[in-house]
Every structure is written in structure tokens, then in C-alpha cells.
Amino acid sequence: MKIYEFKTKMSPAARNWMGQLGKRVRTNWGRLAREFNREYCKSRVSDSEKYYTMKKYKDETDLAFLYRLNLADERADVKFRKSERRREQHIKRFIKNLTDMSLRSTLQSQRFYKVSDLEYVLKQQEEVNASGSYSTRSPPNRDFRADNVARGGMRQRNANRAYVTQDDEGADIEQSTQVEPNVDEDDIALQELPAAIQVSGSRTTRMEHS
Incomplete structure (x- = not known):
């Protein structure tokens, strides 16, 4: 019964393929199923x-x-x-x-x-x-111009050194202090x-x- 139903659902080319098989294969569902899988269900791409x-x-x-x-x-x-x-x-x-x-x-x-x-x-x-x-x-833009005045009253003369002007008894004294550059950790990574x-x-x- 399985073989008959299977045959009715086959395409003409598949029925021709089945017809040329040996009788032992055509009349046994297990053997027929294995041969069909080997012929039609294998991958076409190596x-x-x-x-x-x-x-x-x-x-x-x-x-x-x-x-x-x-x-x-x-x-x-x-x-x-x-x-x-x-x-x-x-x-x-x-x-x-x-x-x-x-x-x-x-x-x-x-x-x-x-x-x-x-x-x-x-x-x-x-x-x-x-x-x-x-x-x-993108890292933030930094302005290291000599005339740039940062917050806190510090005037930057170069990228790594800032000068603070303070008044002590009428005398203008310029003291230099080292400033660490602000480095973005993302830039380093x-x-x-x-x-x-x-x-x-x-x-x-x-x-x-x-």
C-alpha cells in the first residue's frame, strides 16, 4: 500500500527511475525508501x-x-x-x-x-x-592656543604647562605649574x-x- 501511494505521487521521471530498479527493491518499502533517499535526497553540492x-x-x-x-x-x-x-x-x-x-x-x-x-x-x-x-x-576638540584662558583663571602657554598670575604685596609673580593633559581612555584603547x-x-x- 505504501509503495502504491508513493508511486502515485511521483513525477514521471521518478516513476521511470523506480521502474528500472530490481524487483527486490521495487516491492520492498524499506529498500525502495533507501534507494530513493540515496538518489533524490542527497546534497547536490559537494x-x-x-x-x-x-x-x-x-x-x-x-x-x-x-x-x-x-x-x-x-x-x-x-x-x-x-x-x-x-x-x-x-x-x-x-x-x-x-x-x-x-x-x-x-x-x-x-x-x-x-x-x-x-x-x-x-x-x-x-x-x-x-x-x-x-x-x-570622536574625541572632543581641545584648544591649546597660547591666548586661550581656561576655567579657574589659568592661561595656557603650551599644551603641558599653565601659568597662574597672582598678586602678593603689590608685586606680580608668575608661577608655573605642571598640568597633566586630559587624555580620553577611548583614544588610548x-x-x-x-x-x-x-x-x-x-x-x-x-x-x-x-
Whole structure:
């Protein structure tokens, strides 16, 4: 009964395919179902093609995409871990699919001797983004002109030194006092991130050669 109902729902091409099967297969539902799944339900895209055409999802993190690309490599049997040339191509394929142009430019300027080094950099990037230190806010404008008068009566003559004029028994005395510049923590984090990546890459390179 199952075989009859199944046959009535088939397309003409599928019925022709079923008709050329052996009698043992055509008359046994279990065997027929296995043959049908093998013929029509298998993926039409090979693992190798999936790997070479893989793209990053819109809502996917860079690190998650790297993991997915690594898995596709294993299934396609590319074996990037056993070949320097394949490893470089694997990393280039990953970087090419990044949507963050700033991160792409930073990674392209580095040389990774292992995919685990790239993974480390991406983890550092995610930690910086999660902490909120990597901010895109523009720093406030600061006026360091010599004639600029700050609050509290201090007249700045340069960026790091301010002079306070005070009257003591009719005499004008100029005293200098050191003023620490106001530094935005976001600016520091933004400036130190590329340097940290470069230091990490250099440290890994020395460990690799030692």
C-alpha cells in the first residue's frame, strides 16, 4: 500500500527511475525508501564546493565564521593544517569574506603562521568590543592656543604647562605649574589595539622559530 501511494505521487521521471530498479527493491518499502533517499535526497553540492563558495552570514561574528570555515575545510578534506600554502589560502579566504573593512585591513597586514594565531586575535577583538573600549566616538576638540584662558583663571602657554598670575604685596609673580593633559581612555584603547595585535604576532613568530 505504501509503495502504491508513493508511486502515485511521483513525477514521471521518478516513476521511470523506480521502474528500472530490481524487483527486490521495487516491492520492498524499506529498500525502495533507501534507494530513493540515496538518489533524490542527497546534497547536490559537494563538500569541496561548499568550502570554496562559503560566505559569512550577515549576523555571524567573525570568530564564528572562522570556526564554520574550519569545519567546512575538514569535510572537504583540504587539510590546511598540513600545508603552508593551503593554510595561507585558507586565511586569505577568511579575510576576504570579512565585512569589517578596518579589521580586514589590519589582518591583511599581518602574517599568521598558524590559524590558532588568527583565532587569538579575533578573540581579543571580541573582548575589546564587548568591553566598550573600542569606541567610535570622536574625541572632543581641545584648544591649546597660547591666548586661550581656561576655567579657574589659568592661561595656557603650551599644551603641558599653565601659568597662574597672582598678586602678593603689590608685586606680580608668575608661577608655573605642571598640568597633566586630559587624555580620553577611548583614544588610548583605539591607538593600542593594532600595536597589541602586532606584538602578539611577533611573540608567536618568535615562539614558532625557537
